[in-house]
Amino acid sequence: MTTGLDPIAATCPMPLAETERVLLGHGSGGQLMAELLADLTPRLGAPMLDDAALVTTGAPEVVMSTDGFVVTPRFFPGGDIGSLAVHGTVNDLAMMGAAPVALSLAYIIEEGLPLDELRRITTSVAEAARACGVRVVTGDTKVVGRGAADGLYVTTTGIGVRLPRAAPAASNGRPEDAVLLSGPIGLHGVTVLSTREGLGFESELASDSRPLHRLVAAMITAGGHGVHAMRDATRGGLASALNELAAASHTGVELEEPVIPVPAQVAAACDLLGLDPMHVANEGCLVAFVDPARADVVLAAMRERPEGAAATRIGTVVADHPGRVTMRTLVGSHRVVDMLVGEQLPRIC
Numbered sequence: 516m517t518t519g520l521d522p523i524a525a526t527c528p529m530p531l532a533e534t535e536r537v538l539l540g541h542g543s544g545g546q547l548m549a550e551l552l553a554d555l556t557p558r559l560g561a562p563m564l565d566d567a568a569l570v571t572t573g574a575p576e577v578v579m580s581t582d583g584f585v586v587t588p589r590f591f592p593g594g595d596i597g598s599l600a601v602h603g604t605v606n607d608l609a610m611m612g613a614a615p616v617a618l619s620l621a622y623i624i625e626e627g628l629p630l631d632e633l634r635r636i637t638t639s640v641a642e643a644a645r646a647c648g649v650r651v652v653t654g655d656t657k658v659v660g661r662g663a664a665d666g667l668y669v670t671t672t673g674i675g676v677r678l679p680r681a682a683p684a685a686s687n688g689r690p691e692d693a694v695l696l697s698g699p700i701g702l703h704g705v706t707v708l709s710t711r712e713g714l715g716f717e718s719e720l721a722s723d724s725r726p727l728h729r730l731v732a733a734m735i736t737a738g739g740h741g742v743h744a745m746r747d748a749t750r751g752g753l754a755s756a757l758n759e760l761a762a763a764s765h766t767g768v769e770l771e772e773p774v775i776p777v778p779a780q781v782a783a784a785c786d787l788l789g790l791d792p793m794h795v796a797n798e799g800c801l802v803a804f805v806d807p808a809r810a811d812v813v814l815a816a817m818r819e820r821p822e823g824a825a826a827t828r829i830g831t832v833v834a835d836h837p838g839r840v841t842m843r844t845l846v847g848s849h850r851v852v853d854m855l856v857g858e859q860l861p862r863i864c
Contacts, residue, residue, distance in 0.1 A: 545751040545794070545855025549759070566607040566747075569677070576677035578613035580604055584669040587862040589636065591710045593703075593722030594798075596669055597639030599864060602726050602798060603749065604673040605647050609728040610745045610801065612681025612735055615647055619672040620654035625664035636667065647726045649673070665862075678732060680739040683803075687743040688764030692832035693810035695803045697730060697817060698723070698825040700753050701781035704795035704860050709784065711862075716784045723799035730822040734803065737816035741809030747801045749864055751855040754793040754840065756802050758854040762838045764804070770830035770842040770852065794855040796863045804832050 540547040567580035582603050589596040605615045620640060624633065644651050702723040709716035727747060734742050744764060748756040753775075761768050777785075777792045785792050799822065805813050810828065817823030830842075840852040 540856070545755050545859075546853070547856065548751070549854065567611040567613065567673075567675075569611070576613075578608050578611045578675045578677055579673070580607035580611075580675075581670065581672040582607060584671070584864060585665070585862055586707060586864055587665065588707070588711055589632070589666060591707050591722055592717050592720065593706060594724035595636060595639050596667065597636040598643040599722075599724050599798060600669045600671045601640055601643035601647060601649075602724050603747075603864065604671040605649065605726045605728055606747045606798075606801070608673050608675035609726075609731040610683065610747055611675075611677065612683050612731065612742070612745075613675030613677045614728055614732065615649040615673055615675045617650050617652045617674045618644060620651050621670040622654075622656045623664050623668040623670075624656065624658045625666050626658055626661050628666050633667070636669075643726075647728065675728075678735050681735045681742070682740050683742050683745045685744055685746065685760055685763035686765075688760055688766045688804040688832050689743060689806075690766055690832055690834040691807050692743055692766075692804040693807050693814075693828050694757070694768060694770065694830040694832060695805055695810065695814055695817065696753070696775065696827055696829045697727070697801045697803075697823045698799070699776040699778050699781070700748065700797055700800060701777060701785065701792040701795040703798040704752070704863055705781050705784045705790075707796075707863050708788075708860050714784070716780060719780050720778075720784075723797055725799035725822060727799065727801055727822055730801070730817060730820045733816045733820050733823075734805075734813050738805055738809040738813040741806035742803060742813060743806065744804040745801055746803075748797045750796050752792070752794040752796055753800075753802060754791070754852045755854045757840045757852065758838075760802070760804060761832075761840055764832075765837045767833040767836040767838070768830055768840040769833050770840065772842050772844045774827055775829050776825055776827060790859060793852055794859050796860065798864060802829075 541551045570579045571577045584600045706720045706722045746756040817826035842852050
């Protein structure tokens, strides 16, 4: 008797994996995004190891970066999509040792967005840019139909000038480098998620969204070429940032969990929601690989800045297990710290 059922579908209890369509996890900053970029960037002529890049070889050296922002909700404790766009682009320039000079700003606006909200976001962009000492010099605006853009998408492109004695790059990490973290982790991701879902944690938390270029300038002044590599731990959190640096520099990283600063409210929220703080997004936190001979002076310089007041050494770069990050846990065991797989917190930045 013919049933009309596909015999393969009828005998396979699990659906076949989707391999040729973009998934939400491809935007997570974790493993799926790394795989997507490994597929796409060679088509542009070269792999992209950093979120910003040198575009000239003269003096001064010019650095360029671009980024898109799709955070939901658009307003949250500690910031909004406008200030976040400025800080995110400024910070990408800073991770290459550059001071910001100019920004472009592009909006994709969904029909129906209240004009008062758009004015408020634009004012936030302007205020954040002024606070960073950077000008918004050009931009673009597009409007799409209802349901096509979830309110507002923002794209910013930044141009910066590399600081004297600055030469950080993702591929520059070296064995025995100190791993320095500028401050507590998990604040941005937990704040945005709690605000979005009405979980209540936002009453005690605020996003760490802030510019880091002045902190980086202090680090470069203190450490010069000894500041080998930096990354702001945004999507995918500290775990993904460290895995990216380890892979790019063909080194391993060994962390000490007891010294990694996780605020108590973040830890409580992550326990409740089943999240790993190492995978939760940050927007005002950087991790750096620094020559061990310069690590103490760089750490002291970081702590003199408000953005780095809680800076600490969290581990060491090693020659063993290149491309892998491991951590000694609170109970003395060791575990591998993988990149985020899939999308833990969508629409977070």
